[in-house]
Amino acid sequence: MYTQALNSSDGDDRGVEDVARTSQFQARIDADERIEPNDWMPAAYRKTLTRQISQHAHSEIVGMLPEGNWITRAPSLRRKAALLAKVQDECGHGLYLYAAAETLGTSREELVDGMLSGKAKYSSIFNYPTLTWADIGTIGWLVDGAAIMNQIPLCRCSYGPYARAMIRVCKEESFHQRQGFEIMVTLCRGTAEQKAMAQNALDRWWWPVLMMFGPPDQVSQHSDTSTKWKIKRFSNDELRQKFIDATVPQAEFLGLTIPDPGMKQNENGNWVHSPIDWDEFKQVLAGNGPCNRDRLAARRKAHDEGAWVREAAMAYAEKRKSRQLAQAAE
């Protein structure tokens, strides 16, 4: 569900491959052809996509943690069932994406180890805590809302397996946003305390959500090649603007105040936000957000505690296989 600042590429390892193949490849991209796993592709395209898709997958998996935090404390059975289904979807999204990343030639085990060792990044938004039930509503409404803005253009990404995975993800994402917004509507129509809780959650999540779209265009050095390769179809600022313009009337409907007193509507009707604190973004990406250590520790614990299950399943499969072979030989 969540890509952000993942569309970075390495510029240096190009130039070694022959020019003819590279220009043929670019011609295919320009003709809106899809690139498939066994097709020739520049090493930098492969590397950029492996990183972007796997980081997207890690984000889905780590994204299960802040919401999973509230499954046992959901206020009703209806909410609990919905949240459980949503967290299961996030897991499914992670798995579609890992499968797409693997088609580029890196094994699942390597990809997962990259996340567990802290080498690979995931979306910074999941390093913020979910302090109240209203955070679950806000995540669905805003975090999934931002993710949808990011992901719809990715359904037309030049790499076939990624585009196909994103189509599946987008189909399921709309339920997530609507369940979140429904929670917000309920809280905002509830007691004064419930409404204050909703406002408090919006106050804490608004700025981190705007950061999900990545650095502003003038400092985002990676966009050019990704745009040329049709991995990225809109700039960070364009998507951020689209998101804000869609969200302002929704907040108004809820009777909530967006925590940006300086936000103004310009002559085109777009809402212009105040400057974003990019130092905070950098700090969270660098591992110093409120929950970074907690999230990685939880993932490592789950991975380690599941090791015996993976080993047992493989041992059982081996045993059955050798038994079948022995029977066949009789």
Added chain:
Amino acid sequence: MATPNVPLWEVFIRSRNGLAHKHVGSLHAADSTLALQAARDIYTRRGEGLSIWVVPSNAITASDPSEKGMMFEPAESKIYRHPTFYDVPDEVGHM
């Protein structure tokens, strides 16, 4: 930390009676039973399927995309295999 690689499976789902199984993606599982269960959980959470096939990925033989020109050339040159190749007088009407 590296664990042994778990085998890869390709998943095919028949969405409604009368339609063929269609490739939907892949997954890792130790054996075919676990692969079927994982395929159900990953690819049919919203009633997408009536039937699932799982096939070990290494059992699939694929054509080479770099040789697709030669591979599919025989079909390119035979326009007489298409109905529009044949002239039917207008008076005959739809055929």
